[in-house]
Amino acid sequence: MLKTLNQKVSIFLILFAAGYLYLSYNLKEYPYVPVDSDFVPKILGFLLIILAIFLFFDKSSETEEEKEKRQVPKKEMLVLLAVGGMIFLYIFLLEIIGFVLSSMLFIFACSWFLGYRKLVTTILVAVLFPLIMYLSFNYLLQIRLPQGLLPF
Amino acid sequence: MGAMEGLMQGIQVAFSWQGILFVLIGVVAGTLIGMMPGLGPISAIAIMIPITYGMDPSVALVMMAGVYYGAVFGGSTSSILLNAPGISGTVATSFDGYPMAQRGEAGKALAIAAISSFVGGTVSVVLLMLFAPALSAVAVSFGPPQYFALMFLGLTAIASLSDGSTIKALITATIGFMVATIGIDGQTGTSRFTFGNPNLLEGIDFLVIALGLFALAEICFLVKNRKDQSLQNQGDIGSLKLSKADFKEMRGPMSRQSFLGFILGVLPGAGATIASFIGYISEKKIAKNPKEFGKGSIKGLSAPETANNAATSGAFVPLLSLGIPGSGTTAVMLGAFLVLGIQPGPLLMADRPEVFWGIIASMYIGNIFLLILNLPLIPYIAKILKIARPMLISLVAIFSLIGVYAISFSTFDLYLLLIFGFVGYLMRLFSFPAAPFILAFILGGMMEQSLRQSLTAAGGDMIILISDPVSIGLYIVSILSFVVPIVRNRKNAQADQAEEESNAS
Numbered sequence: 240m241l242k243t244l245n246q247k248v249s250i251f252l253i254l255f256a257a258g259y260l261y262l263s264y265n266l267k268e269y270p271y272v273p274v275d276s277d278f279v280p281k282i283l284g285f286l287l288i289i290l291a292i293f294l295f296f297d298k299s300s301e302t303e304e305e306k307e308k309r310q311v312p313k314k315e316m317l318v319l320l321a322v323g324g325m326i327f328l329y330i331f332l333l334e335i336i337g338f339v340l341s342s343m344l345f346i347f348a349c350s351w352f353l354g355y356r357k358l359v360t361t362i363l364v365a366v367l368f369p370l371i372m373y374l375s376f377n378y379l380l381q382i383r384l385p386q387g388l389l390p391f
Numbered sequence: 392m393g394a395m396e397g398l399m400q401g402i403q404v405a406f407s408w409q410g411i412l413f414v415l416i417g418v419v420a421g422t423l424i425g426m427m428p429g430l431g432p433i434s435a436i437a438i439m440i441p442i443t444y445g446m447d448p449s450v451a452l453v454m455m456a457g458v459y460y461g462a463v464f465g466g467s468t469s470s471i472l473l474n475a476p477g478i479s480g481t482v483a484t485s486f487d488g489y490p491m492a493q494r495g496e497a498g499k500a501l502a503i504a505a506i507s508s509f510v511g512g513t514v515s516v517v518l519l520m521l522f523a524p525a526l527s528a529v530a531v532s533f534g535p536p537q538y539f540a541l542m543f544l545g546l547t548a549i550a551s552l553s554d555g556s557t558i559k560a561l562i563t564a565t566i567g568f569m570v571a572t573i574g575i576d577g578q579t580g581t582s583r584f585t586f587g588n589p590n591l592l593e594g595i596d597f598l599v600i601a602l603g604l605f606a607l608a609e610i611c612f613l614v615k616n617r618k619d620q621s622l623q624n625q626g627d628i629g630s631l632k633l634s635k636a637d638f639k640e641m642r643g644p645m646s647r648q649s650f651l652g653f654i655l656g657v658l659p660g661a662g663a664t665i666a667s668f669i670g671y672i673s674e675k676k677i678a679k680n681p682k683e684f685g686k687g688s689i690k691g692l693s694a695p696e697t698a699n700n701a702a703t704s705g706a707f708v709p710l711l712s713l714g715i716p717g718s719g720t721t722a723v724m725l726g727a728f729l730v731l732g733i734q735p736g737p738l739l740m741a742d743r744p745e746v747f748w749g750i751i752a753s754m755y756i757g758n759i760f761l762l763i764l765n766l767p768l769i770p771y772i773a774k775i776l777k778i779a780r781p782m783l784i785s786l787v788a789i790f791s792l793i794g795v796y797a798i799s800f801s802t803f804d805l806y807l808l809l810i811f812g813f814v815g816y817l818m819r820l821f822s823f824p825a826a827p828f829i830l831a832f833i834l835g836g837m838m839e840q841s842l843r844q845s846l847t848a849a850g851g852d853m854i855i856l857i858s859d860p861v862s863i864g865l866y867i868v869s870i871l872s873f874v875v876p877i878v879r880n881r882k883n884a885q886a887d888q889a890e891e892e893s894n895a896s
Contacts, residue, residue, distance in 0.1 A: 384793065
């Protein structure tokens with residue numbers, strides 16, 4: 240039944256809108272206003288369902304360019320996931336070991352992983368860039384980035 | 392206060408040493424970021440926002456405006472040199488700019504682009520100076536119903552004009568609006584869709600959305616194309632000199648497209664991309680030898696370049712005078728204003744004349760900087776395109792993460808950023824445009840507020856929304872913005888079919 244991509248996306252959107260509407264209908268009521276906080280969310284939920292139905296019956300097929308854009312080889316998917324994982328790890332470590340150290344690790348690891356093989360340049364950038372960012376944020380802009388393990 | 396007095400104040404801001412320094416920083420940073428493949432003005436502005444924290448608002452916004460038009464210009468450089476437009480607004484530039492560069496006239500093409508941009512930018516700043524105060528004066532009388540209608544128009548216009556499917560654009564706009572409803576409701580104090588998470592009570596910060604949907608999502612595409620070496624081999628760019636005959640060629644498109652581009656920039660939803668395409672097409676239609684277009688025609692390069700820069704300043708008219716952005720980029724720009732505690736709108740000119748006029752006055756300087764910078768320095772600036780992709784990916788990722796961290800100081804927002812990066816990537820995969828999302832997200836809160844204010848004032852009576860000529864007019868335009876493209880598409884389709892049939896027979 241779900242032949243086209245539009246139909247699959249549409250079903251997903253309808254489910255999403257239904258969940259959103261369910262939450263909207265369970266919002267606490269506030270008795271003293273003519274327009275309560277659930278008014279706009281309800282409109283949006285139904286609007287999305289209507290639009291998704293239109294999408295379901297939308298016959299316009301994908302252009303070749305769009306199709307090509309959607310073709311991602313499995314290997315690339317894994318690379319993307321790995322980069323996402325590295326960013327996740329970076330966020331996790333940010334407040335523990337500090338901005339400078341985690342950024343150094345991230346820049347080095349990420350550039351190396353993605354196939355950049357100039358060791359000296361990588362190390363130079365990985366060391367200097369976080370240091371310059373950190374010092375200029377902390378002292379020029381007065382924005383404290385996580386200090387972490389470093390003494391300054 | 393008169394406009395003259397305000398303008399003097401603005402000139403004082405713009406010509407102070409800080410003003411000049413930060414415009415310079417802004418246009419340079421904007422040019423560099425805009426030149427990067429994939430990173431356009433939205434990413435450029437979003438990445439630069441953290442730097443403005445704690446700065447004097449007028450100087451900070453002068454810089455952000457510089458980033459904006461710098462990024463539009465930067466995009467044209469990569470279009471010309473590499474046929475790799477950094478942003479959609481400069482796609483039309485590559486039609487004639489790249490063939491010219493291939494002929495070994497890259498220098499000439501860059502010079503034409505720089506001069507056209509300068510003319511387009513400067514003419515439209517003059518127009519901005521004339522129009523923005525006038526529109527402010529009209530908008531002062533607007534109440535919540537008119538504002539609601541105006542924002543409604545902004546959203547429908549961007550949906551119907553964005554490239555690709557209108558229905559998809561509307562869907563992303565609706566979801567953007569839904570995301571804006573997360574957090575404590577300002578009027579009743581009900582917490583909505585927070586799932587009991589205290590980090591969501593204040594809602595999601597717009598930077599999380601802007602950097603996630605644009606910068607991070609773009610990283611995914613850079614990762615995919617990381618082995619692309621085309622940026623590395625870039626030859627000599629040749630002489631920058633233009634002859635008198637070249638100038639004569641440019642004169643027509645520059646004068647026409649400055650005005651046309653400005654008008655298209657003012658209109659909600661249109662912006663630089665549409666202005667550049669319409670500029671290109673209209674010049675091709677009236678040209679004596681349209682066959683030259685696409686093969687390195689001077690007119691074909693000058694027209695979109697003039698138009699996209701003129702549209703950039705034009706887009707400031709609704710932003711400054713109504714406080715309502717008409718495009719994704721100006722929506723992020725509005726975010727930059729709000730971060731600094733400045734609410735653009737009809738009262739801005741009276742309340743903060745130094746900001747209002749400072750931005751306008753600084754655009755003159757910014758455009759001159761762009762010209763000075765770009766003419767002699769472009770061969771050196773273009774070297775940045777040689778940064779290896781893997782390095783670029785790591786650096787952009789760090790910039791985005793720190794940009795968000797510096798505004799919220801919580802890792803929760805960083806995880807959200809990662810999620811929105813993923814959402815942005817999916818949207819791109821399935822060809823859902825991201826600009827309506829960010830515009831709806833930023834307008835969402837304001838729209839809900841004005842809608843509920845209007846309805847509360849009227850005791851819940853919907854008629855209030857369509858009880859005055861201004862609102863009715865705006866709704867009619869909104870509806871037209873849908874109907875016209877649909878009818879046109881249908882006609883085109885019929886014409887195609889007729890053609891096919893006649894070919895077949």
